Amino acid sequence: MESKKCFCDTGLLFENCCGLYLKNNQKAPTALALMRSRYSAYATYNADYLLETTYVSERQYYSEAEILKWATSNKWQKLEILSFTENTVEFKAYFLDANQKPQTDYEFSTFKFEDNTWYYLDGKFE
Template structure:
């Protein structure tokens, strides 16, 4: 509960400038569905920063989940210090972005991805991504 209260009183991880509770917290904590692929992508970045592997698995398209391990997601999420999210472009079903983080050795890293999303059963899901 204490961690949750701390998260609510800070700016959102996804760099919208909004408070977490009024941004990605709506999806990560209040079980609301992200209204767009872009909102889902932002909330998934916040889930990495908040170490919420359950949300990341739940928002991955069902046929793709077998390629992911909740333990590995959590390990990668917690090993890095998430710094900033930069949206490069987006369409209804794709988002191109860069996520900046410090790795376990405190070295600056950039994760580039062109992600694809699918809307099914009244919810958006992450399908896959192309990386550089």
């Protein structure tokens, strides 16, 4: 199998970066690593991972079908980390929409650490 750079733009190979969490069932060690892996999950259409890494009380607001529709209707181009703390990540995700028009998604995400696991809690969007 061909080795490819990770979708999250660390410069590492996917198998040594987000692939550890998406394919090898390892837990992301930080909120930043979880956020990067969630971006890669969108790029690889892994709705199960996105739901599993969303905080339990927030999962009711998402569905696998909606996640897959959003993920597959866009061509993911680049992830830019603007800032981060222990439990927040500010980023821009660049993608081409269904009409191949360039788009930028800005988000300030909050994460929660519980039972030795990081979860996506919520985000503020622009």
